[in-house]
Amino acid sequence: MFILTSIADLVQIHPEDFNKEASQAIEDNINAKYANKVIQKIGLCICLYDLLSASEGLIGHGTGLVNVNVEFRLIVFRPFKHEVMLGRISSATEHGIRVRTQFFDQIFIPSSNLPEGSEFLPTEQVFVWNLADGQRLYYDNQETVRFRIEEEIWTDQSPMGPKEREDAAGTVMRASAGSPYVVKGSMADAGLGPCLWWDGDEE
Amino acid sequence: MKILEAQSATLTNYEVYTHLTEQRARYAKKEMQGRRPGNLETVVKELLDYFHEAPSPLGSKPFPYNEHTIRTLFERLRPYDFTKAEFLMILNLRPTKPENLNTIVEEMEGRFPGEELQLEICEIITEVLGKPDGEAERHAMSENAIEARKEVERQGGENTEMEE
Numbered sequence: 001m002f003i004l005t006s007i008a009d010l011v012q013i014h015p016e017d018f019n020k021e022a023s024q025a026i027e028d029n030i031n032a033k034y035a036n037k038v039i040q041k042i043g044l045c046i047c048l049y050d051l052l053s054a055s056e057g058l059i060g061h062g063t064g065l066v067n068v069n070v071e072f073r074l075i076v077f078r079p080f081k082h083e084v085m086l087g088r089i090s091s092a093t094e095h096g097i098r099v100r101t102q103f104f105d106q107i108f109i110p111s112s113n114l115p116e117g118s119e120f121l122p123t124e125q126v127f128v129w130n131l132a133d134g135q136r137l138y139y140d141n142q143e144t145v146r147f148r149i150e151e152e153i154w155t156d157q158s159p160m161g162p163k164e165r166e167d168a169a170g171t172v173m174r175a176s177a178g179s180p181y182v183v184k185g186s187m188a189d190a191g192l193g194p195c196l197w198w199d200g201d202e203e
Numbered sequence: 204m205k206i207l208e209a210q211s212a213t214l215t216n217y218e219v220y221t222h223l224t225e226q227r228a229r230y231a232k233k234e235m236q237g238r239r240p241g242n243l244e245t246v247v248k249e250l251l252d253y254f255h256e257a258p259s260p261l262g263s264k265p266f267p268y269n270e271h272t273i274r275t276l277f278e279r280l281r282p283y284d285f286t287k288a289e290f291l292m293i294l295n296l297r298p299t300k301p302e303n304l305n306t307i308v309e310e311m312e313g314r315f316p317g318e319e320l321q322l323e324i325c326e327i328i329t330e331v332l333g334k335p336d337g338e339a340e341r342h343a344m345s346e347n348a349i350e351a352r353k354e355v356e357r358q359g360g361e362n363t364e365m366e367e
Contacts, residue, residue, distance in 0.1 A: 001295065002214040006207040032240035035247075042209055046250065047243055049222065073211060075219055084292055084306050086259060088351070102256070103249035142351040144258065144344045146306060191306035195258055196341060198302050 001085060004049055004073045005042055009033075013057070013066040026054060026070055034074055036103075038180040040154055043078030044104060077104060079149045079183065086195070089143050092127050094120045097139060099147060099185065106182045109147060113186035114139075115193070129193070143194045147185040155180050213287075216295045217268045220254050220261050223247055257343035258335060260297040267297065267333040276331045283315070283324060297332045299325050 009030070017025045027048050034045040050073050057066035079085055087099040087107055096110040111120065117130040118139075127139040139145075155178040187193045227247070230239055255262040273294065280290065289308055298304040301321040305311050315321055 001216060002219050003210045004212040004214060005209055006211050008205045008207050028240060031243040035240060035243040036245055037242070039206075042206065046219070046246055047223075047226070071207065075214065075222065078210075080213075080288060082309070083288065084296060086256075086296070088348075102253040103246055140348065141355070142348040144256075144347065148306070189306060191302045196344060 001077060001079050001083065002046070003043065003076050003078050005039075005045075005076045006052065006071065006073050008069070008071045011054075011068045011070050013068065015064040018066075022054075022057070023051065026051065026068060030070070030072060030074075039076075040156055040180065043076040044181060046075040046077060049073040049075045081149055081151075083149045084146060084192070085149065085185075086144060086146055089139060089141050089145055089194075091141060092120065092125055092139065094122070097127060097187075099145060104183075106179045107147070107185055108182060109185045109187055113150065113184075113188050115188045137194075137197060139194065143196070145187065145194050146192050146198075147187050148189065148192060149183055150186045151184040153182040153184065155182070213291060215273065215291055216254060216259075216261060217272070219250070223251060256347065257340040260295075260332060260335065263333070263335055263340070265333065272331060276328070279327050279331060280324070293328060294332075297328065297335065299329045299332075299334055301325060 011026050011029045013022075013025045013029060017028070020028070030048045035047050036045070038044050052071040052073065054071075055069040057068050059066055085101075087101045090098045090100045090105065092098065094111065096108055096113070098105075099107040099109060101107070111118070111127070114127060115129055117132070118127050119130065120127050126141065129137040129139070131137065157178075157180050191198055253259070257263070260267050276294065277290065280293070285293070285308070292307045293304075296303070296307065298307055301311075301318060304321060304325060308314065311321070315324065
């Protein structure tokens with residue numbers, strides 16, 4: 001689920017942070033910039049893992065900021081393809097089920113990735129799995145589920161330049177509400193789906 | 204910002220968990236040095252909540268991991284030739300039954316035919332990582348779900364009141 005990513009960046013320490021230890025000031029700076037944010041094609045950054053190197057602090061003209069070039073490693077949430085994860089169902093529509101974890105809620109299970117025999121009940125707004133023997137199993141909201149990662153979708157949210165906007169204006173306006181990082185999953189396999197279905201004790 | 208290496212290593216949940224708890228302990232000690240960035244606090248709290256929630260092995264008691272766990276499990280499972288990704292998931296999810304192992308291991312029937320062999324693998328995992336308390340976990344999961352549903356209803360109720 002988690003990876004380490006090495007990044008080089010310039011950290012600017014403000015004079016009000018001079019009473020902190022240098023390493024702590026750098027750490028806070030990096031965390032303030034990256035924690036809980038998505039980098040395109042990298043993943044959701046969690047926090048600093050370790051500092052690899054830092055240059056001398058340099059003060060530029062006109063400001064009191066100390067500039068430090070640092071290299072560091074970040075803990076990043078980036079599940080790999082076919083990884084099995086735990087989450088909770090947050091809601092369902094006829095297109096599929098939305099799953100969330102406490103820290104990341106952009107997980108979607110399309111209805112085509114549910115086991116065969118699943119159907120959406122519009123009156124109750126939940127999916128149900130009709131077993132061959134007539135039993136019906138519900139994908140209730142807030143149920144803890146196991147799912148497999150199938151696909152990731154990146155949406156670059158950086159603003160467009162005036163030139164690009166002109167080019168795009170004639171065609172389709174880009175959806176601005178999309179989230180930067182969406183994961184698509186599957187529950188169409190034995191052992192996937194609500195944990196309560198599978199985790200019974202035999203003895 | 205320049206990405207030097209997009210993926211220099213993969214981490215198990217346990218390693219992330221230790222890093223976060225150590226970081227918290229470190230920050231608690233140096234209280235006088237001011238607050239940490241808010242976005243960091245948010246993601247760390249949410250992540251720890253996620254790790255503690257049943258049926259995650261990190262939330263079970265006794266705590267199943269220590270610093271030797273990864274090495275021990277790796278050595279015990281070496282003869283079975285799991286891929287790195289599979290091994291990572293075994294550590295994170297602790298499958299102690301063939302059905303659970305099946306979701307993690309690709310083409311399990313082809314590679315580990317027969318229930319005996321599969322049970323043998325599960326046995327090793329149980330020995331190293333311990334056995335989940337199935338009853339308590341199921342109870343916690345249903346409790347969590349009921350609690351969360353109530354929360355949603357409560358919020359829904361407030362919203363409609365406001366509209367009126």
